[in-house]
Amino acid sequence: MSDKHTSVLRPHTQVMTRGFDPSLSVGSARPAVFRSSTYVFSSPEAAERAFDLMAGRAQPEPDEQVDLVYSRFNHPNAEILEDQMVPLETGAHAALVFNSGMAAIMTALLTFVLPGESIVYTVPIYGGTQHLIQDFLSTLGTIGIPVPAGATQEIDDAIRSAKNLAVVLIETPANPTIIMTGIKQAADTAAGLLRKPLVMVDNTLMGPAFQHPLMLGADICLYSATKYLSGFSDMIGGAAIAVDPDLIRQMRSKRSLFGNILQPDECWMLDGRLPTVALRMNRSSKNAERIAERLARNPKVARVLYPTLFTDTEQIRIVNEQCDFPGGMLSLDLRGGKKAAFEFLRNLRIARNAVSLGSVETLVCHPKTTTHSGFTDAEFAQAGVTDGLVRISIGIEDWRDLLADFEQALDLV
Ligand SMILES: *Cc1c(COP(=O)(O)O)cnc(C)c1O
Numbered sequence: 535m536s537d538k539h540t541s542v543l544r545p546h547t548q549v550m551t552r553g554f555d556p557s558l559s560v561g562s563a564r565p566a567v568f569r570s571s572t573y574v575f576s577s578p579e580a581a582e583r584a585f586d587l588m589a590g591r592a593q594p595e596p597d598e599q600v601d602l603v604y605s606r607f608n609h610p611n612a613e614i615l616e617d618q619m620v621p622l623e624t625g626a627h628a629a630l631v632f633n634s635g636m637a638a639i640m641t642a643l644l645t646f647v648l649p650g651e652s653i654v655y656t657v658p659i660y661g662g663t664q665h666l667i668q669d670f671l672s673t674l675g676t677i678g679i680p681v682p683a684g685a686t687q688e689i690d691d692a693i694r695s696a697k698n699l700a701v702v703l704i705e706t707p708a709n710p711t712i713i714m715t716g717i718k719q720a721a722d723t724a725a726g727l728l729r730k731p732l733v734m735v736d737n738t739l740m741g742p743a744f745q746h747p748l749m750l751g752a753d754i755c756l757y758s759a760t761k762y763l764s765g766f767s768d769m770i771g772g773a774a775i776a777v778d779p780d781l782i783r784q785m786r787s788k789r790s791l792f793g794n795i796l797q798p799d800e801c802w803m804l805d806g807r808l809p810t811v812a813l814r815m816n817r818s819s820k821n822a823e824r825i826a827e828r829l830a831r832n833p834k835v836a837r838v839l840y841p842t843l844f845t846d847t848e849q850i851r852i853v854n855e856q857c858d859f860p861g862g863m864l865s866l867d868l869r870g871g872k873k874a875a876f877e878f879l880r881n882l883r884i885a886r887n888a889v890s891l892g893s894v895e896t897l898v899c900h901p902k903t904t905t906h907s908g909f910t911d912a913e914f915a916q917a918g919v920t921d922g923l924v925r926i927s928i929g930i931e932d933w934r935d936l937l938a939d940f941e942q943a944l945d946l947v
Contacts, residue, residue, distance in 0.1 A: 545621040549808050553617020558610070567802045568610045573602035590787070607790045611801035618808055623741065623755055623775040625748030628782035630774045630789060631801060635738065635758025636662045637794035638772030642756055643667070643701065645788045646732050646781075649675030651700035654692045656683040656715050658917040659705045660736065660758075661905060667703075676700075682916065683708035683715045686848060693723045693731070704752075705736040706745070706856075709891075710865045710901040710925035711918045712839045714852040721751025732781070738762070738892070743815040744858045748777050759796075761892030762862075764807050765814050771796050771804055814894060814930055818862030822928040825937050826864045834874070834944040836922065839865040862928045863891060865901075871921035874947045875900050878924060881943035884935060891927035896936055898926045 543551060559566040575581035580601045586592040587600055588607060594600060602608060612631050619629040632638040643666065647653055653667055657680040667678040681692045683706065693702055702724050706715040721733045735747035737755040742763075747755050757763055759771035776782050789795055796804070826840035841853045841860035853860070868874040879887045885896040889905050899905060906919050914920075928936065 548621035549618050553614045565614050567798050569798050571605050575601050606793050611798040615801045615805045624746040626775045628779035630782050631796040632772035633794050633796050634770045635772035638756050638774045641788050645785045647676050647700040651698040652677040652696045653701045654679045655703040658708050684713040690723050699731040702731050702733045716852045717747050718750040740861050743812045764804050767893040769800050817930040818928050819859040821933040822862045824933045836867045836869045865925045868922040875922050875924050877947045878943050881946045884939040894930045896929040901925050
């Protein structure tokens with residue numbers, strides 16, 4: 535289908551029509567999997583041209599058909615997947631897929647942050663991201679400047695005062711405390727600087743269905759596709775999606791070098807999951823909202839962390855500004871600390887005790903002793919990760935069965 539036609543279609547239609555030409559898959563209604571590591575050139579001239587384009591020595595003509603070369607650089611299943619991801623992220627023009635969320639984050643930072651430059655990032659942030667910035671990128675001479683999630687003024691001040699600021703990296707909502715950080719405010723502040731840093735948002739928890747950072751001024755959305763995008767706890771993947779295709783072009787050249795492209799089979803799997811991302815996320819969010827509001831009244835629970843239960847006016851303002859729905863993630867702070875939290879996990883019959891999130895099945899974990907166990911006491915206190923905190927990723931089961939499961943597990947605590 536021509537781009538002229540597809541560009542007027544709405545996102546949920548485009549995700550099934552863009553980027554895939556059945557005639558290139560012997561008429562198959564769904565894409566074939568192309569596992570080849572290398573591609574046969576149509577002529578030596580075409581091979582020369584493909585290498586010139588890949589190395590940036592030449593620019594492609596509009597509608598030019600370029601020969602594929604080698605699957606570490608590119609392959610048909612990645613191209614199809616990347617084309618189909620673009621309409622899902624409102625405001626995006628280009629996407630790039632990786633073999634994990636960490637690979638996407640690492641490649642983004644190594645492409646755009648040089649030695650001597652700094653990264654302002656919200657904390658708590660995904661543990662791998664924190665480790666990458668604090669313990670690895672720092673050894674290459676880049677400076678990480680952590681700022682507390684949701685602290686609008688502090689984030690603003692950090693963006694204005696950081697020396698050689700290359701990237702502002704926001705993860706919102708924060709995990710496991712569901713604290714929201716205002717994307718628009720940070721992007722506006724960044725845009726006002728003489729040298730504008732890139733604003734990146736790890737949109738794994740709310741995107742692509744409920745939060746649209748590119749429409750709020752962010753440059754790049756980063757994803758762990760392992761979570762909602764794929765949605766079945768059966769693959770690891772990542773993505774970067776941007777407004778400006780030139781940013782994606784720069785990252786693609788690093789991806790070719792690092793060798794962290796998503797493999798053809800995984801691209802094919804993820805591609806088949808994209809049309810149902812919004813359906814799955816909507817169902818999880820509706821389930822979570824009902825469950826959070828009921829559990830907030832349970833005497834065994836000290837507090838439920840969930841957007842519709844926010845009381846802080848700045849948090850309410852941010853969630854209203856940037857989230858279409860409250861999402862499928864909630865945390866419970868149980869009375870009785872670690873012992874109560876462990877008993878609760880042990881007593882669950884439907885929800886499963888596992889890390890990760892964003893799947894069709896409900897997953898529950900104890901952040902303090904698992905996902906966040908590397909924190910110092912000061913970090914636990916600052917992030918609000920308490921002994922009694924359990925994080926829940928609500929799936930698409932019937933919410934009444936999940937609620938009954940949580941209530942019976944709480945009764946036994
Ligand atoms: C899981 C996760 C990551 C890392 O993704 P992987 O696919 O495990 O590499 C990064 N950010 C967030 C918010 C995540 O939840």
